[in-house]
Amino acid sequence: MTSSFPEEVLEHVLSFLTSQTDRNAVSLVCKTWYETDRWCRNRIFVGNCYAVNPRILIRRFPDVKSIELKGKPHFADFNLVPEGWGGYVYPWVVELARAYPSLEEIRLKRMVVTDESLEMVAKSFNNFKVLVLSSCEGFSTDGLAAIAANCRNLRVLDLRECEVEDLSGHWLSHFPDSFTSLESLNMACLVSEVSFSALERLVARSPNLKTLKLNRTVPLEKLSTLLKRAPQLVDFGTGAYSAEFRPDVYSSLAGVFSACKNLKSLSGFWDVTPAYLPVINNVCSQLTSLNLSYATTQSPDLTKIVSQCCNLQRLVVLDYIEDTGLNTVSLSCKDLRELVVFPSDPFIGDVDVQLTEHGLVAVSEGCSKLHSILYFCRQMSNSALIQISKNCPNLTCFRLCIIEPRAPDYQTLEPLDTGFGSIVQNCQHLTRLSMSGLLTDRVFEYIGTYAKNLDMLSIAFAGDSDLGLHYVLSGCDRLRKLEIRDCPFGDKALLANASKLERMRSLWMSSCLVSFGACKLLGRKMPGLNVEVIDERENVNSIPEYAPVEKVYIYRTVSGQRFDAPDFVRIMGKDKDAVYNLS
Amino acid sequence: MSKMNMEDGLNLTLGLPGRDESDCFKNNKRSQPETNDESSGTTENKEADMETAPATKSQVVGWPPVRNYRRNIVQKESGMYVKVSMDGAPYLRKIDLKVYKGYPDLLKALENMFKLTIGVYSERDGYKGSDFAPAYEDKDGDLMLVGDVPWEMFIVSCKRMRIMKGSEAKGLGYNV
Numbered sequence: 001m002t003s004s005f006p007e008e009v010l011e012h013v014l015s016f017l018t019s020q021t022d023r024n025a026v027s028l029v030c031k032t033w034y035e036t037d038r039w040c041r042n043r044i045f046v047g048n049c050y051a052v053n054p055r056i057l058i059r060r061f062p063d064v065k066s067i068e069l070k071g072k073p074h075f076a077d078f079n080l081v082p083e084g085w086g087g088y089v090y091p092w093v094v095e096l097a098r099a100y101p102s103l104e105e106i107r108l109k110r111m112v113v114t115d116e117s118l119e120m121v122a123k124s125f126n127n128f129k130v131l132v133l134s135s136c137e138g139f140s141t142d143g144l145a146a147i148a149a150n151c152r153n154l155r156v157l158d159l160r161e162c163e164v165e166d167l168s169g170h171w172l173s174h175f176p177d178s179f180t181s182l183e184s185l186n187m188a189c190l191v192s193e194v195s196f197s198a199l200e201r202l203v204a205r206s207p208n209l210k211t212l213k214l215n216r217t218v219p220l221e222k223l224s225t226l227l228k229r230a231p232q233l234v235d236f237g238t239g240a241y242s243a244e245f246r247p248d249v250y251s252s253l254a255g256v257f258s259a260c261k262n263l264k265s266l267s268g269f270w271d272v273t274p275a276y277l278p279v280i281n282n283v284c285s286q287l288t289s290l291n292l293s294y295a296t297t298q299s300p301d302l303t304k305i306v307s308q309c310c311n312l313q314r315l316v317v318l319d320y321i322e323d324t325g326l327n328t329v330s331l332s333c334k335d336l337r338e339l340v341v342f343p344s345d346p347f348i349g350d351v352d353v354q355l356t357e358h359g360l361v362a363v364s365e366g367c368s369k370l371h372s373i374l375y376f377c378r379q380m381s382n383s384a385l386i387q388i389s390k391n392c393p394n395l396t397c398f399r400l401c402i403i404e405p406r407a408p409d410y411q412t413l414e415p416l417d418t419g420f421g422s423i424v425q426n427c428q429h430l431t432r433l434s435m436s437g438l439l440t441d442r443v444f445e446y447i448g449t450y451a452k453n454l455d456m457l458s459i460a461f462a463g464d465s466d467l468g469l470h471y472v473l474s475g476c477d478r479l480r481k482l483e484i485r486d487c488p489f490g491d492k493a494l495l496a497n498a499s500k501l502e503r504m505r506s507l508w509m510s511s512c513l514v515s516f517g518a519c520k521l522l523g524r525k526m527p528g529l530n531v532e533v534i535d536e537r538e539n540v541n542s543i544p545e546y547a548p549v550e551k552v553y554i555y556r557t558v559s560g561q562r563f564d565a566p567d568f569v570r571i572m573g574k575d576k577d578a579v580y581n582l583s
Numbered sequence: 584m585s586k587m588n589m590e591d592g593l594n595l596t597l598g599l600p601g602r603d604e605s606d607c608f609k610n611n612k613r614s615q616p617e618t619n620d621e622s623s624g625t626t627e628n629k630e631a632d633m634e635t636a637p638a639t640k641s642q643v644v645g646w647p648p649v650r651n652y653r654r655n656i657v658q659k660e661s662g663m664y665v666k667v668s669m670d671g672a673p674y675l676r677k678i679d680l681k682v683y684k685g686y687p688d689l690l691k692a693l694e695n696m697f698k699l700t701i702g703v704y705s706e707r708d709g710y711k712g713s714d715f716a717p718a719y720e721d722k723d724g725d726l727m728l729v730g731d732v733p734w735e736m737f738i739v740s741c742k743r744m745r746i747m748k749g750s751e752a753k754g755l756g757y758n759v
Binding site for chain 2: 075077078079080161189293294296318342343344346347376401403405434460485
C-alpha cells in the first residue's frame with residue numbers, strides 16, 4: 001500500500017506519540033512509517049545497554065535529544081552481581097558525543113559512570129540540560145564538579161541513590177555565578193558537606209528551582225534560610241532533621257514551610273527530632289508525596305503527621321508506623337495510590353515493632369485507589385492476601401517481602417499459594433509481582449494461568465521443581481523481566497522455553513539448578529541471546545558440565561556477545577572470534 | 584504437562600553448587616511441610632529452625648532485598664565495648680559489656696579470656712584469695728573494684744577495665 005500521506009503530516013501525527021511502546025509499534029507498520037519514525041524519534045530508551053550498541057543506535061536514529069540507558073540487572077541492588085560485571089557508560093558517551101552534539105538529556109540506571117565520562121558529557125554537549133543518575137557508581141565529586149562548571153544550561157542534576165566517591169563538597173561551588181537555569185537538584189546520596197553559602201547563593205539565583213533534595217550534612221537550623229530563598233519549591237528533601245529544640249528555630253521553620261504554597265512532596269528527615277515534625281503541619285494537606293523512610297521515630301509521631309495528609313498519593317515509611325499508624329492512613333489518606341513500608345531492622349529476627357499483615361489489609365480496605373504496594377513484614381496469611389486482592393482489584397504492582405525465607409501462612413502453616421493465587425486472579429492489571437514466603441509449584445501454576453499482563457516477576461526461595469518455572473515461562477504472555485534466586489529450577493524448563501527468552505528482555509537465575517551444559521547449549525542454539533554464566537569459584541574450569549552454575553543472566557541482544565566482560569563472566573556457546581551482525 | 588522426572592542421572596541437589604548432599608541439611612534451608620503430617624511436623628521444623636535462624640539470616644547474601652544504604656538507618660546503640668588490660672600482658676582485649684547478664688557471667692568470661700582465676704567477690708574483702716582482681720575506671724576517672732555497684736550502674740559507668748595483680752592491690756587491705 002503506497003501512502004499518499006505527506007511525510008510531514010505523518011511526522012506531525014507521530015510527534016504526539018511519546019511512549020516508547022507506541023513508537024516501536026509504529027515503526028513496525030511499514031517501511032515508510034519506520035523511516036518517518038527513525039528520522040523524528042528523538043527520545044530513546046534502551047532497557048538493557050547490552051541489547052544493542054551505540055553504532056546500531058546511531059545508524060537508526062540520526063537525531064537524538066534524550067537517551068535513557070539501563071545497565072546491571074535489578075538484583076545488583078542486593079549485591080548479587082559481582083563488582084566488575086559491566087554496564088560501563090563510557091563507550092556510549094564517546095559515540096553519543098560524536099553523533100549527537102545537541103544531545104540534551106542523559107538518564108542512566110545501574111551503570112558504571114566514571115569521572116572521565118562525566119567530563120566528556122560536560123564538554124561535548126553545549127545544550128546539555130538533564131542528568132539523572134539512578135543507582136549508578138564509579139564516579140567522584142570531581143565528575144560532578146565538571147558538570148557544574150561546564151553545563152551552562154543545566155536544568156536537572158538528579159543523583160538517586162548513587163554510590164559516589166565523595167572527595168569533598170566543593171563541587172557545588174563550581175556552578176558559576178552566571179548559572180541560573182537550575183530546576184532540580186538532588187544531592188541526597190552525597191556524604192560531604194557543601195559550602196552552605198554557595199548552596200544558598202545557588203538557590204537564590206535559581207528562580208525556576210522546583211526540586212531540592214539536600215544531603216544529611218545540611219543542618220536543620222539552616223533550613224529556614226534556604227526555604228526563604230525558594231518558596232516556590234514543589235519537592236523538598238531536608239537534611240538531617242535533628243537539633244535541640246529551640247522555640248525560635250521551630251517557629252522560623254514553621255513560618256517558612258507555611259510560605260511554600262506549591263510544596264507537594266517532602267522527604268529527608270534523617271535522625272528526626274520528633275519535636276520538629278509538627279512544623280510541616282500546615283503543608284500536610286498540600287502533600288501528594290511523603291517519604292518518611294529515614295524518620296526513625298515511633299508510631300505516634302508518624303501517625304500524627306500522616307493523619308493530616310488528606311491528599312497524600314504516595315507514602316514511603318518505616319515499619320515504625322505500625323499497624324495502628326497504617327490504620328490511620330486508611331482513614332485519612334483516601335487518595336493513596338502507592339504505599340511503601342521498609343523494615344527498620346531487616347536482620348533481626350524478633351522486633352518490637354507491631355507491623356503485621358493487618359496494617360496492609362487496613363490500607364487496602366480504606367484506600368480504594370491503591371495500585372502499588374511494596375511491603376516488608378514478618379508474618380502473612382492467605383486470608384490477608386485474599387482480602388487484599390479483593391479490596392484492590394486495580395493493583396498494578398504488588399511486592400511483598402516476608403523477611404524470613406519460606407515463611408508459611410502463620411495461622412495455618414500452609415504455603416501462601418492460594419493467597420498469591422488470589423492476587424493474580426483478582427488483579428488483572430498486575431504488571432509487577434514480587435513474592436516471598438513458603439510457595440510451591442502451585443503458585444506458579446496460578447501465575448501462568450492468570451497473570452496475563454505480568455511484565456516483571458521476582459521469585460526467591462520458592463517452588464519445588466522445573467514445573468514451576470515452566471508454568472511461568474509458558475503462561476505469562478507479557479513477561480519481559482524474570483529474576484529468580486534460590487529456587488530448584490533447572491535445565492528442563494529453561495531449554496523447553498528457549499524461544500520465550502527471545503521475547504523477554506532478560507532472565508536472571510542465581511543459586512538455582514541450571515547446569516553449565518544447559519547454558520552452553522542455550523547459547524549455541526540461540527544466537528539472539530547472550531547467556532552469561534557468572535561464576536566466581538576458583539575451580540570453575542574443572543566443574544563438570546552437569547553441575548549447576550552460581551548465576552546465569554540471559555538477555556536478548558542484536559549486538560552479539562560483549563567484549564568488556566571480566567573473567568568470572570562467560571558468554572556461553574558463542575565463538576569468541578565471531579562477530580554476530582544481526583541488525 | 585505431566586510432571587517432569589529427573590531420572591537421567593543428573594545428580595542435582597538442592598544445595599549450593601559444589602556442596603555435597605550432607606551440606607544441604609546444614610544450611611538453613613527449611614524443608615517443606617509434609618503433606619500427611621502437617622501440624623506437628625512443621626511445628627518441629629519451625630522450632631528447630633528458629634534456634635539457628637538469627638545467626639544464619641545475616642549470611643544469606645542479598646536477603647532481605649534491602650539496599651545497602653537502608654541497612655544502617657537505625658542508629659542502634661552499638662555495643663558497650665570497653666578495653667580490658669591485664670598487668671603484664673603485652674596487648675589489651677576488648678569486650679562488649681552488653682553481652683553479659685551480670686557479674687558472674689562477666690568474671691567467667693574474663694577468666695576464660697585471660698586464662699586465670701579471679702575468685703569470689705565479697706563486699707568486705709573484695710577478691711580475697713585470688714591472684715588477680717578486676718578493676719575498672721569509671722566516668723570520673725577513678726579506679727574502682729568490679730562488683731561494688733549494681734550491674735546496671737556498672738555497665739554505664741565503666742570506661743575501661745584492668746585486671747590487677749593481687750600484689751598491686753595492697754592499699755585496699757588485700758592480703759595474698
